[in-house]
Amino acid sequence: MTRVGFTFKVRADKIELYKRCHEVVWPAMLEALTRHGWHNYSLFMQSDGQVFGYFETPDSFQAAWEGMSTEVINTKWQDLMMPFFEAIDEDSPELNMIELEEVFHLD
Numbered sequence: 001m002t003r004v005g006f007t008f009k010v011r012a013d014k015i016e017l018y019k020r021c022h023e024v025v026w027p028a029m030l031e032a033l034t035r036h037g038w039h040n041y042s043l044f045m046q047s048d049g050q051v052f053g054y055f056e057t058p059d060s061f062q063a064a065w066e067g068m069s070t071e072v073i074n075t076k077w078q079d080l081m082m083p084f085f086e087a088i089d090e091d092s093p094e095l096n097m098i099e100l101e102e103v104f105h106l107d
Contacts, residue, residue: 002061003054004056004064005052005054005099005100005102006053006061006098006099007053008086008097009086010049011083011085012049014049014084018084019045022043032074037063039055041054042054061099
């Protein structure tokens with residue numbers, strides 16, 4: 001199992017709505033995430049909108065993202081979420097998620 005950490009930024013004026021959207025993530029989106037290896041997935045947010053994400057996957061961040069890119073429900077979710085992000089690249093949402101290097105782990 002690979003542990004993946006990543007970060008991105010939510011626009012300050014969209015923080016509360018972003019949180020509300022994540023209180024009711026679509027069941028089909030949750031099913032797709034699980035199907036493509038996104039396990040033990042969590043998002044943490046600072047008050048300024050900086051987000052740290054974490055999940056565990058059998059392969060890699062790239063493989064998990066590529067699996068999700070085949071899902072129509074993911075395209076719809078990404079279209080809904082795009083206005084929330086301080087975007088690096090609006091045409092490639094995965095580029096807005098900066099993967100972090102794991103430097104320590106304690107079981």
